[in-house]
Amino acid sequence: MEPRFNLWIEAGGEVAASRWRMELLSAIEEHGSITAGAREMGVPYRVAWQKVHEMEERLGMQLLETQTGGAEGGGARLTEAGREHVGRMRAFCDRADRAIREIYSETFGQSPPD
Amino acid sequence: MEPRFNLWIEAGGEVAASRWRMELLSAIEEHGSITAGAREMGVPYRVAWQKVHEMEERLGMQLLETQTGGAEGGGARLTEAGREHVGRMRAFCDRADRAIREIYSETFGQSPPD
């Protein structure tokens, strides 16, 4: 047996934020485009774009500022709200992971892997 | 925006335990049959049976003792391991919910509903 746990935040019954989605935003910001961020996360562009679109809709805020055409073909950067969201989300995930891991090992008498 | 969270335990990358599944086992025990438990949880018998089967396989333990035929047609009861699992799982879910709720409100500055 290999116990694990997962965690996300919902808005209106649908996933609005999770660690994976936060990492996606982070990767997009780091590489300057949705395409490169998607490649790093190992998913097709369509998926990455759709997740971002969902997040913006469900969180009710604009996360990315995108630009089409131009010398480099375009690109994407996090908005101020987006950077704020990523920061809070990273803190939330890290703290929650630690807390749950502790409760898990106290309850089940063995520490969860990873 | 209506923030929520969810939480489960995985075994081998697949869901092995969650609050819903724990409530299902609890309902089966309370009513004495998978059929009645499934009805209470609002799912068809097949779904309930499948979830239980999955849980037993992924946790590597027998949770239910079932009986087919007989005066009442049959029934199901939790094994000792099953009762133990339900108890630990309920404690884990309750403690984790409290902890995550607290971390959430500290991080995002508002308390999650429910």
Next chain:
DNA sequence: CCGGCGTTATGATTGCTCTTCATAACGGAG
């Protein structure tokens, strides 16, 4: 002795969500 009933157990099918493939639009550079 045997047909009926409520249950467990499982095969087969449907439906739906998510992934993937394909295409349009943009705009600076050569």
Next chain:
DNA sequence: CTCCGTTATGAAGAGCAATCATAACGCCGG
């Protein structure tokens, strides 16, 4: 004014999960 890499989105396909349908079991009443 054509080319390139990007954003943006429509449409088709696949995979998975819920649902429907059926077999087997075993006591009980007739």
